[in-house]
Ligand SMILES: [Fe+2]
């Protein structure tokens with residue numbers, strides 16, 4: 001999540017392979033979210049604004065380079081649960097994302113709405129449909145069987161650690177209280193990184209994105225690199241929305257970012273009141289799961 005996305009910006013994020021005409025079944029972004037407000041609108045009318053700001057205060061203070069290293073090590077062991085992708089989709093219904101001002105439907109609806117909207121516009125990219133289905137599964141980190149992590153360690157926008165916090169990051173002022181902000185090893189433009197080092201080697205704040213990336217990768221998914229890139233960086237708004245940190249990207253990242261920008265339009269704007277018939281679409285998504293994942297995964 002990030003702050004204030006003007007409605008006029010909707011669509012400007014699509015870089016290529018855009019449907020030719022908006023008339024032919026193309027995905028039309030709804031004007032309002034399920035609360036009747038414009039998307040990602042955190043202004044005074046939004047009753048959630050204060051809790052979102054408090055969420056980012058905690059996020060920006062507690063997400064440090066050392067914290068992320070520790071979490072990656074702990075969760076990288078994948079010894080919490082064994083289950084299939086679809087079982088996780090159903091499990092995710094028990095989760096509520098406090099940081100999201102646009103979403104008041106069960107999470108499986110958000111997954112399927114995103115996936116179905118992309119499927120309509122990109123019918124041949126089956127990997128992208130599945131990527132949409134799984135992109136938020138890491139939110140199970142909020143559940144007791146996954147350690148019941150606090151919201152600030154699971155959801156919200158993500159950003160790099162180990163280098164200076166870019167001004168474009170939402171509620172930037174709260175980084176003042178982050179210990180990394182005063183550490184000369186971490187508070188310069190490049191910090192521990194070098195020009196064009198590639199996002200793969202960059203430590204990103206811990207949350208559902210990085211966790212699901214680890215799960216998918218360690219369980220041997222055959223999703224293409226662009227799919228894994230989307231899963232891992234879909235909340236990295238300062239990069240894909242503001243263009244910050246581009247100097248850390250390598251050529252492969254630049255290519256993958258095009259797909260992420262396409263995906264992001266659907267992730268944001270498919271949150272609406274049009275409910276998907278889960279049982280009707282399940283066989284299609286199960287066939288994709290069978291194609292790209294083992295039947296049981298370690299989480
Ligand atoms: Fe997400």
Ligand SMILES: [Fe+2]
Pocket residue numbers: 110135136267
């Ligand atoms: Fe999402």
